[in-house]
Amino acid sequence: MEIVNVELKSRSYPIFIGTGLLQDAASLLKPWIKGKAMIVTDQNVELLYGQTLPASFTENGMTIHMQPMPPGETTKTMDHAMELYTAALKAGMDRRSCIIALGGGVIGDLAGFVAATYMRGIDFIQIPTSLLAQVDSSVGGKVAVDHPMAKNIIGAFHQPKAVIADISVLKTLPKRELSAGLAEVIKYGAGLDEVFFYWLEQHISDIMSLDEAALAYAVKRSCQIKAGIVQSDETENGKRALLNFGHTFGHAIEVEAGYGAYLHGEAVSIGMVYAARLANIMGLTDKSYTERLIKLLKAASLPVEPPGITMRQLLPAMYHDKKVADGKLTFILPTGIGQTGIFSDIPENLLLKL
Numbered sequence: 445m446e447i448v449n450v451e452l453k454s455r456s457y458p459i460f461i462g463t464g465l466l467q468d469a470a471s472l473l474k475p476w477i478k479g480k481a482m483i484v485t486d487q488n489v490e491l492l493y494g495q496t497l498p499a500s501f502t503e504n505g506m507t508i509h510m511q512p513m514p515p516g517e518t519t520k521t522m523d524h525a526m527e528l529y530t531a532a533l534k535a536g537m538d539r540r541s542c543i544i545a546l547g548g549g550v551i552g553d554l555a556g557f558v559a560a561t562y563m564r565g566i567d568f569i570q571i572p573t574s575l576l577a578q579v580d581s582s583v584g585g586k587v588a589v590d591h592p593m594a595k596n597i598i599g600a601f602h603q604p605k606a607v608i609a610d611i612s613v614l615k616t617l618p619k620r621e622l623s624a625g626l627a628e629v630i631k632y633g634a635g636l637d638e639v640f641f642y643w644l645e646q647h648i649s650d651i652m653s654l655d656e657a658a659l660a661y662a663v664k665r666s667c668q669i670k671a672g673i674v675q676s677d678e679t680e681n682g683k684r685a686l687l688n689f690g691h692t693f694g695h696a697i698e699v700e701a702g703y704g705a706y707l708h709g710e711a712v713s714i715g716m717v718y719a720a721r722l723a724n725i726m727g728l729t730d731k732s733y734t735e736r737l738i739k740l741l742k743a744a745s746l747p748v749e750p751p752g753i754t755m756r757q758l759l760p761a762m763y764h765d766k767k768v769a770d771g772k773l774t775f776i777l778p779t780g781i782g783q784t785g786i787f788s789d790i791p792e793n794l795l796l797k798l
């Protein structure tokens with residue numbers, strides 16, 4: 445087992461990364477569970493791990509309550525949050541209680557949002573079961589639900605107390621979900637770490653064939669990169685926005701196509717290609733950047749073509765992006781392999797050329 449620490453003073457926490465960690469989750473988590481615990485999961489994950497995790501808790505003498513939710517992005521709503529508040533009240537959860545998210549990004553974001561707001565905030569633990577959640581959404585404390593007009597628009601920063609990333613669970617992940625997670629992994633390489641981008645180019649087929657060592661390294665390196673950024677800018681006043689590479693376009697695609705039509709990582713993949721093309725038009729990168737990015741995304745079986753929605757149709761949703769300031773769009777654009785910058789006030793006519 446490896447541990448990546450997210451150093452945030454009193455809010456610091458470990459990310460445990462290894463194989464077979466789920467069976468032993470309760471003993472790993474003992475230091476953080478003081479009262480009742482509610483496991484929020486989705487119905488697919490419940491079928492796979494709905495026995496293993498509760499068993500580990502009962503063996504350790506802990507009281508837990510299991511709360512399965514429907515799978516998919518359409519579950520990330522205030523209505524579903526309300527269901528969880530009701531479940532928490534009925535289970536007698538108090539300020540010493542803790543919410544455990546067992547699932548992918550949707551479950552982590554929703555359960556985290558409920559943990560951030562129930563009784564003005566209770567403890568929260570992330571047990572991510574998708575690649576996307578292990579490398580990205582379980583780390584950094586962004587929790588939220590969606591609004592029909594804008595993704596993740598109602599939320600909070602609420603750091604987990606601990607994260608357990610069990611690599612073995614990735615073996616049962618549908619291929620489409622594996623690819624969606626790889627979009628965020630590729631984002632770290634293409635946007636923040638040239639050496640990692642090169643490593644991904646060399647090892648993408650190992651990852652696609654679920655080689656354990658390659659998966660474990662990809663998860664660890666992604667968490668290290670994300671931890672580094674979050675430590676320096678926890679609440680996104682500057683540098684953390686770089687983690688949003690591909691997301692202004694990506695979120696607009698998710699909204700316009702209807703939540704769930706594209707997985708988040710698929711939309712981010714197309715969004716990174718748009719961002720790379722925009723950077724090229726603006727003279728920030730040469731064509732080879734876009735070519736290498738597209739080649740890697742395709743090797744990860746990710747979509748790279750425009751989504752059948754015009755840029756004009758995407759624009760209104762892009763204006764709801766959280767990076768908009770004074771009514772002006774802000775984009776994270778590449779300036780070279782492993783490098784990105786924050787660019788404001790991009791004229792619409794440039795976007796309409798994409």
Ligand SMILES: O=C(O)C(=O)C[C@@H](O)[C@H](O)[C@H](O)COP(=O)(O)O
Pocket residue numbers: 580581583584586595596628680684685687688691766
């Ligand atoms: O953690 C971050 O910061 C990120 O931007 C990571 C993103 O991959 C993630 O999708 C995040 O939830 C997007 O945040 P948002 O603030 O654009 O909603």
Ligand SMILES: [Zn+2]
Pocket residue numbers: 580628691708712
């Ligand atoms: Zn993302």
